[in-house]
Amino acid sequence: MKLRLFFPLLFVAFLGHATIAAEQPAAQSIILASTTSVENSGLLAHILPAFTKETGITVHVLAQGTGQALQTAARNDADLVLVHDPEAEQKFIAAGDGIDRQQIAWNDFIVVGPRSDPAHIAGTHDAVAALKAIASAQAPFVSRGDKSGTDALEHRLWGVAEIDPAKAGGGSWYGDIGGGMGAALNAAQAMNAYTISDRGTWLSFGNKGDLTVLVEGDPGLLNRYDVILLNPAKHPVPKQDLARRFAQWLLSPEGQAAIGEYKVHGEQLFHPSASHPK
């Protein structure tokens, strides 16, 4: 028994050691805490190889919501962040956690919903009016509820509309799913509900079913992506220099071109904007 178990165990341990050793990050690697929209849309997978090839630095991407990404960085567990919630970013910087915020790209948020469109908002360009119509029709609406950038935008819009969706009309039409953008789109698709999405995730999402874009083109739906470095005074992260090189590359003509080149189904997902921030 002992010998029979011993050798297979030794083998596994050896194999494991070899693999894990091979898995150890190269000396040159950084952790980027980011939003699901830039990772799941495939943008980072598209642009990172060029950066790694040029600099030898591997970028490990954590796809989290903006709220969670900033928390991760505040705990010292990431080397820089790429997020999209201006208010949360300002708080992050005001708290002394972040420095050198710079916009790298923008796209827009959209209101999507079922083709049947019970709130009759299709083709309009006013997001707040659309939310008011959804609330008064008590049409099903899926909220992220996860403190992501998209969730923050949604709650700002409800604030402007002066509606508390969790309470309006008993609130049963309003579903807070506490999940990522993809989970919210899956839920909206299954429930014939409205939701707000960033355009990148929407374009690359594969389970649209009966969902379609109903409201777009409202200036209030602008979606800016900012890169923020950690403040070395508060976060003595050892890889500050590598993180700064990556941020600079994102802002460089080369990085900006790589961002602009990325397309899904022929549509450009992110508009580079380092030289002329929106």
Add this chain to the structure above:
Amino acid sequence: MVGDVWAALGTAEFARIVGLSLMVSLLGTTGAAVVGLPCGAALAICRFPGRRLLILLANAFLGLPPVVVGLALYLMLSRSGPLGALALLFTPSAMVIAQALLATPIITALAHRAIEEPWQEYGGALQVEGASRLRSIRVLLAIARRSVVTAVLAGFGRTISEVGAVLIVGGSIAGYTRIMTTTIVLKTSEGELGLALGLGLVLIGISIAVSASAFVLWER
């Protein structure tokens, strides 16, 4: 859908993901077995204060929630946590530790049950023979090896299918800590439901293959 899954299976990225899944769960299970089997046997054989409490705990922790284990481990391994200096967070090693923590109570509790009966049957004889506790544990584990194999496979089943804890401490970083289960979560969130289901079936196949091999090897 079948075409998509087939295309995904052929990529080097997929081979990496499967390899890392197997490695993390096999190492986690191995660690749990190295700790759990002797502990389970000792709980069956030895009499000491607190033994019943430990047995109770091992059984209660059969239902240890993976996300809680993941979160606790995250706080420990975070750079601002007590073990932050080890720089293990968001590495495959952190995932192995999480898996081992989850599988240890399962293997301990099942090994304890497996050894109890042969101990009652052969314990007297072993004591008459003057066998040490350590030797008794080895002999009894060998006698009960079928149940012991089941205990280890139960631990493996927990680790290979687990997603909550490894997502928190591993981060599902592409090309580094992404494994089968976290890929399935990711593909579901991308709305690639067919591909996600296909990968799920592959995961089930791999899990069955590993368990069946272990069964054939050690059950004879």
